[in-house]
Amino acid sequence: MSRDRTEDKPHDEQRHSGAEIIIRALADQGVEVVFGYPGGAVLPIYDALFQQNNIRHVLVRQEGGAVHAAEGYARSTGRPGVVLVTSGPGATNAVTGLADALMDSIPIVCLTGQVATHMIGNDAFQECDTSGITRPCTKHNYLVKDPERLAVTLHEAFYVATNGRPGPVVIDLPKDIQVAEAPYVAPENVEHRTYRPRVRGDYAAIQEAVSLMAHARKPVFYTGGGVINSGPEASQLLRELVRKSGFPITSTLMGLGAYPASDRQFLGMLGMHGTYEANMAMHDCDVMICVGARFDDRVTGRLDAFSPGSKKIHIDIDPSSINKNVAVDVPIVGDVAHVLREMIEAYDASPVKPSAEDLAPWWADIARWRSRNCLAFEQKGDVIKPQYALKRLQELTRERGDVYFTTEVGQHQMWAAQFLEFEEPNHWMTSGGLGTMGYGLPAAMGVQVAHPDALVIDVAGEASTMMNIQEMSTLLQYRLPVKVFILNNRYMGMVRQWQELLHGGRYSESYMDSLPDFVKLAEAFGAVGLRAEKLGDLDDVIREMIETPKAVIADIAIDMKENVYPMVPSGAAHNEMIFGPEDKGESTATVTDEGMALV
Amino acid sequence: MSEKIEKHTISIVVDNEAGVLARVIGLFSGRGYNIESLTVAETDRERNISRITIVTSGTPMVIEQIKAQLGRLVPVHRVGDLTVEGPHVERELALVKVAGTGEARVESLRIADIFRARVVDSTERSFIFELTGSTSKLDAFINLMRPLGLVEVSRTGVVAISRGPEPM
Numbered sequence: 001m002s003r004d005r006t007e008d009k010p011h012d013e014q015r016h017s018g019a020e021i022i023i024r025a026l027a028d029q030g031v032e033v034v035f036g037y038p039g040g041a042v043l044p045i046y047d048a049l050f051q052q053n054n055i056r057h058v059l060v061r062q063e064g065g066a067v068h069a070a071e072g073y074a075r076s077t078g079r080p081g082v083v084l085v086t087s088g089p090g091a092t093n094a095v096t097g098l099a100d101a102l103m104d105s106i107p108i109v110c111l112t113g114q115v116a117t118h119m120i121g122n123d124a125f126q127e128c129d130t131s132g133i134t135r136p137c138t139k140h141n142y143l144v145k146d147p148e149r150l151a152v153t154l155h156e157a158f159y160v161a162t163n164g165r166p167g168p169v170v171i172d173l174p175k176d177i178q179v180a181e182a183p184y185v186a187p188e189n190v191e192h193r194t195y196r197p198r199v200r201g202d203y204a205a206i207q208e209a210v211s212l213m214a215h216a217r218k219p220v221f222y223t224g225g226g227v228i229n230s231g232p233e234a235s236q237l238l239r240e241l242v243r244k245s246g247f248p249i250t251s252t253l254m255g256l257g258a259y260p261a262s263d264r265q266f267l268g269m270l271g272m273h274g275t276y277e278a279n280m281a282m283h284d285c286d287v288m289i290c291v292g293a294r295f296d297d298r299v300t301g302r303l304d305a306f307s308p309g310s311k312k313i314h315i316d317i318d319p320s321s322i323n324k325n326v327a328v329d330v331p332i333v334g335d336v337a338h339v340l341r342e343m344i345e346a347y348d349a350s351p352v353k354p355s356a357e358d359l360a361p362w363w364a365d366i367a368r369w370r371s372r373n374c375l376a377f378e379q380k381g382d383v384i385k386p387q388y389a390l391k392r393l394q395e396l397t398r399e400r401g402d403v404y405f406t407t408e409v410g411q412h413q414m415w416a417a418q419f420l421e422f423e424e425p426n427h428w429m430t431s432g433g434l435g436t437m438g439y440g441l442p443a444a445m446g447v448q449v450a451h452p453d454a455l456v457i458d459v460a461g462e463a464s465t466m467m468n469i470q471e472m473s474t475l476l477q478y479r480l481p482v483k484v485f486i487l488n489n490r491y492m493g494m495v496r497q498w499q500e501l502l503h504g505g506r507y508s509e510s511y512m513d514s515l516p517d518f519v520k521l522a523e524a525f526g527a528v529g530l531r532a533e534k535l536g537d538l539d540d541v542i543r544e545m546i547e548t549p550k551a552v553i554a555d556i557a558i559d560m561k562e563n564v565y566p567m568v569p570s571g572a573a574h575n576e577m578i579f580g581p582e583d584k585g586e587s588t589a590t591v592t593d594e595g596m597a598l599v
Numbered sequence: 600m601s602e603k604i605e606k607h608t609i610s611i612v613v614d615n616e617a618g619v620l621a622r623v624i625g626l627f628s629g630r631g632y633n634i635e636s637l638t639v640a641e642t643d644r645e646r647n648i649s650r651i652t653i654v655t656s657g658t659p660m661v662i663e664q665i666k667a668q669l670g671r672l673v674p675v676h677r678v679g680d681l682t683v684e685g686p687h688v689e690r691e692l693a694l695v696k697v698a699g700t701g702e703a704r705v706e707s708l709r710i711a712d713i714f715r716a717r718v719v720d721s722t723e724r725s726f727i728f729e730l731t732g733s734t735s736k737l738d739a740f741i742n743l744m745r746p747l748g749l750v751e752v753s754r755t756g757v758v759a760i761s762r763g764p765e766p767m
């Protein structure tokens with residue numbers, strides 16, 4: 001994007017302050033916006049920010065918000081998100097976001113201030129061992145102790161954060177390094193010594209995969225966040241291959257949008273709260289083509305009963321994802337887009353392919369599973385069902401092309417995954433791996449910063465909303481018209497659901513007592529507050545929310561006792577599921593003692 | 600999955616930068632892998648390269664995970680599994696302090712001689728023996744010293760290298 005900015009800046013011998021080098025490196029990396037919060041240990045950088053116009057700074061209200069905002073920015077643009085925080089408490093507040101980004105493979109570059117190098121280790125004011133604390137929750141981290149290495153380290157950090165499996169990178173910057181002078185080095189002159197992730201798949205393995213596909217009778221694509229990570233082209237190639245092959249496809253929570261939800265080959269999400277048809281197809285398939293997904297425990301259920309009769313193909317850029325939980329037959333280490341391109345060529349060239357007739361019995365099985373209508377719910381009476389609220393939200397926003405959804409964590413997140421329809425990649429941001437309550441509001445803020453004219457909606461629970469509510473203030477400051485759509489059940493609903501199913505209905509500390517009045521709260525921040533108490537209010541509130549050109553909290557009172565179904569309880573297999581009250585068939589799962597010990 | 604536990608000697612070539620050892624150790628403790636022994640030292644000053652040797656154990660799937668996880672640490676150049684990559688030599692060095700007088704003292708010297716341990720320090724009441732060899736040889740020697748006044752032991756842990764002219 002801003003590559004041209006670097007053109008006239010070759011390697012020069014002139015010396016600059018560390019802070020200037022940092023700003024220049026960010027600009028040369030194409031950074032347009034930094035999410036941050038100042039403090040003593042980063043004042044020189046804030047001073048340099050003040051004196052330039054290339055890079056915007058968004059002042060959050062808590063550093064945790066900065067990292068989630070950067071995650072939302074990154075996931076919705078495909079570009080790295082950048083964070084700037086001070087030493088000590090600034091850095092420790094950022095830790096949750098870093099762990100979140102690591103789990104969900106989000107590229108983040110986080111600059112942390114540090115006490116001067118000669119004071120490190122002396123328990124100086126606002127000192128903490130940032131590199132020690134963040135080592136296990138970053139893809140990589142640096143402590144810069146030599147001003148001459150500053151520019152190179154910054155460029156390396158962007159390279160590491162964005163190449164291979166993306167992830168967060170921390171650069172700890174002692175204050176003396178920010179004021180010391182050193183020459184600037186442009187990104188073109190920096191090459192990483194060791195890190196060279198492999199992007200092209202092994203061609204022999206690709207051919208082997210294609211030959212498995214060619215002879216499959218009950219195939220299924222199981223796709224994940226890696227398709228999104230790989231970029232929009234990967235989604236296009238995936239669509240091409242899926243349509244060509246005529247195979248069914250299911251997606252993880254993280255992969256939603258890579259394949260259009262409205263397409264008839266799409267079975268919906270799989271896993272713990274996935275659809276019956278997706279889980280049954282995974283269980284009964286003969287060939288599984290896993291594309292950029294990591295066999296997470298929410299997805300596999302009981303491992304020894306996971307898809308027992310299938311040959312498994314696994315495309316992943318990270319060799320450590322392969323054979324981690326599930327042994328696969330054909331591993332292909334590489335980038336999704338690169339591998340799919342070659343796979344399509346090989347599939348085109350393959351003399352045999354399953355015909356529509358070959359696949360007909362399989363599609364008939366799927367039709368039977370589909371007809372169970374596992375997501376059925378009944379909206380009767382005046383109390384709003386969360387599923388219905390989301391269906392209406394979906395329908396009333398469908399006309400707009402540029403709608404982005406984020407979520408908090410809990411039941412509402414699962415209902416959003418089940419009832420919203422994602423047609424395009426990068427339009428769905430959720431905290432999957434770490435499951436961080438408080439993610440959705442700041443993430444939506446980051447999305448809105450990147451897409452100022454889009455409609456950005458945080459599907460929220462009332463408990464999660466309280467976790468980063470302070471960012472409402474940021475929304476107002478930067479006129480970010482984010483919509484916080486609270487499915488308010490007055491419970492930590494997901495916790496309540498587990499207590500109902502696993503702990504005899506003893507709702508220990510899961511009731512949200514003394515909730516604020518969200519309408520007044522919104523108003524106190526200078527935003528607009530709306531409330532739907534009964535069914536009749538719902539559509540008007542959604543419409544008004546969408547039309548309000550300002551930040552909105554829409555407080556939707558929903559059925560307090562609603563649960564997320566279907567559900568594969570922990571420790572159960574894919575073909576063992578609990579269904580909701582609307583289901584006509586039998587639930588096939590019970591909770592086992594072993595399951596009780598699992599998360 | 601009741602796969603059998605195997606012991607592997609893994610060699611890791613890394614950039615000798617701050618924190619690299621902490622990364623490797625943190626990986627093992629964070630993911631619950633075993634470390635039976637670990638050694639590290641710079642091996643190429645000019646290129647700023649260190650070599651870490653780890654003896655670990657786990658099921659074949661876990662061993663593969665360990666190697667993949669090590670491989671994705673950013674400052675790692677190469678991960679070699681000497682146990683599967685062909686014949687290799689493993690050595691460990693121990694310094695063994697034994698105190699005693701009379702017959703025990705003489706006996707400890709005799710055993711040291713059999714094991715080709717060298718005396719690197721001696722007083723009227725003690726010896727320090729230096730011994731290199733395989734881990735089991737060191738274990739055997741230390742066990743024999745136990746009744747003869749073994750005071751303390753310091754061991755390096757295993758270092759290893761593949762046989763033949765080629766590098767790992």
Ligand SMILES: Cc1cc2nc3c(=O)[nH]c(=O)nc-3n(C[C@H](O)[C@H](O)[C@H](O)COP(=O)(O)OP(=O)(O)OC[C@H]3O[C@@H](n4cnc5c(N)ncnc54)[C@H](O)[C@@H]3O)c2cc1C
Pocket residue numbers: 103104105164165166223224225226227229230231251252253254255269270271272273274291292293294295296298299315316317318321334335336337409410413414431432433434435436494
């Ligand atoms: C309350 C709750 C309930 C949940 N329930 C479910 C559920 O029912 N179903 C469900 O699916 N999830 C569920 N999750 C989410 C779950 O915890 C995991 O986050 C999710 O399943 C992981 O998705 P993924 O396998 O797509 O992997 P990701 O975490 O997205 O990982 C991506 C994978 O792709 C690889 N990759 C990255 N970039 C590339 C590239 N360029 N090329 C190739 N490979 C690449 C990575 O190495 C990694 O292996 C739930 C989460 C919460 C909080």
Ligand SMILES: Cc1ncc(C[n+]2csc(CCOP(=O)(O)OP(=O)(O)O)c2C)c(N)n1
Pocket residue numbers: 408409410411412413435436437438460461462463464465487489491492493494495
């Ligand atoms: C930071 C954090 N703390 C605790 C949890 C455990 N947890 C998961 S869901 C949940 C309840 C969420 O409640 P709410 O936001 O109201 O959503 P609901 O489930 O009611 O839709 C809790 C406490 C978590 N995921 N994240």
Ligand SMILES: [Mg+2]
Pocket residue numbers: 410461462463487488489490491492493
């Ligand atoms: Mg709730």
